Each structure stands twice: as C-alpha cells, then as structure tokens.
Amino acid sequence: MDKKEFDSVSRLPAGIRYEYFIKKVADHEEVWGLYNEVWATAHDEVGKELIPFFPRREFAETCAKDKWMGYQAKSIKLNDFVDEWLAGMKEEGIRLSIFPAGEDTAVVEIEVLLKDLEAELENY
Template sequence: MNQKEFESVLKQPPNIRYEYFIKKVADSEEVWGLYNEGWATADDGEGNVCLPFFPKMEFAQAQTVDEWSNYKPESIDINEFIDEWLDGMEKDNIKASIFPNGTNTAIVQIKVLLADLKEELAKYE
C-alpha cells in the first residue's frame, strides 16, 4: 500500500472505512489490534467499552499516539477473531470500534460485524 492510498483511506467517513475493513480483513485473514500488556480499549462516549480493530498493520501503527502511544500493532487470526474474540466480546458487552482514525470510528454491534465478516469470507470459499 502506498502513502497516497493510506492517506486516502484514512480520510474516508467511518462507514466507508468499515467496508474497507471487512474486505481487507477477509482478504488477508487477519485483524489488527493494539497491544501493551493488554489490548487497547476506548470509550464510545456513552460509557461502553470498545476494542479498536484495524484492517492493516500500518493503520494500527498510525494510531499509536496519545493514550495508545505505548501500544504496538498485533495481528489476530481471522478464525480466532470470529470464534473466540467476537463471542467473548458479545458476552462481556464490549463493542467493536472499527478502524478509528483519531477523529472518528464505526462503533459496531458484534452480531453485525460477525454477519458482515462471514458474508465477505464466503466469497473466498
């Protein structure tokens, strides 16, 4: 990915970045989070805990500023993400913050994220 594509994608509104996330994650079969003795979390503004996820390491790395400055990008296998992470997040009432860019993010219900990922992954079978 070149710098122009990187910057262009980051400038897109949350819904477009969400679609990009679904396609790239299904294609690469990995999700990226931020880790430092625990996974980075955020607040959705309504008191709910969210976990930020990214489609590529470069996008995760770009968010290692401010409260996440000590975090490092870490990949998560797509099958582990679907089978373990999303199930656990739903049980713990944790939402997914998909592809934050420092300005905004797509806060997604786990069931919606799971359905969208499975639909996209089915195209690769």
C-alpha cells in the same frame, strides 16, 4: 501499501472505512489491534468499553499515540477473532470500534460484523 492508498483510505468516512475493513480482513484473514501488556481500549459516549480493530498493521500503528502511546500493532488470526474474541466480547458487553481515525470510528454490533464478514468470505 503505498502512502497514497494509506492517506486516501484514512480520510474516508467511518462507514466507508468499515467496508474497507471487511474486505481487507477477509482478504488477509487477520485483524489488527494495539497491544501493550493489555489490548488498547476506548469508551463510547455513554462509557461502554470499546476495543479498536484495524484492517492493516499500518493503520493500527498510526493510532499508537496519545492515550495509546507505547502500544504496538499486533495481529489476530481471523478464525481466532471470530471464534474466540467476538464471543468473549459479547459475553463481557464490550463493543467494537472498527478502524478508528482520530475520533471518527464505526461502532458496530458483533452480530452485524459477523454477518458482513461471512457475506464477504463467501466471495472467496
């Protein structure tokens, strides 16, 4: 990915970055998170736990600062993400923070993400 694409995508509103996330994750069949002995987490405005996920390594690496200093970008195979991660997160009441950029992120329900991924994967 070149710097121009990185910069322009990073500045998009959360909803558009979510659409980009769906397309890139379906295309590359992997999701990226931040890991340092445990996965990076955040909390929403009511204190519910969120795990941030990214469409590409470069976007994850950019967020490895401040509270996530020392975290490394780590990939998760799409099948593992769908079959294991999402089921476990739903069971534990953990929400998804999709492609955060600063404080701006798309917080989506697991069922919505699954539906959107399935719809996108039908195009392949």
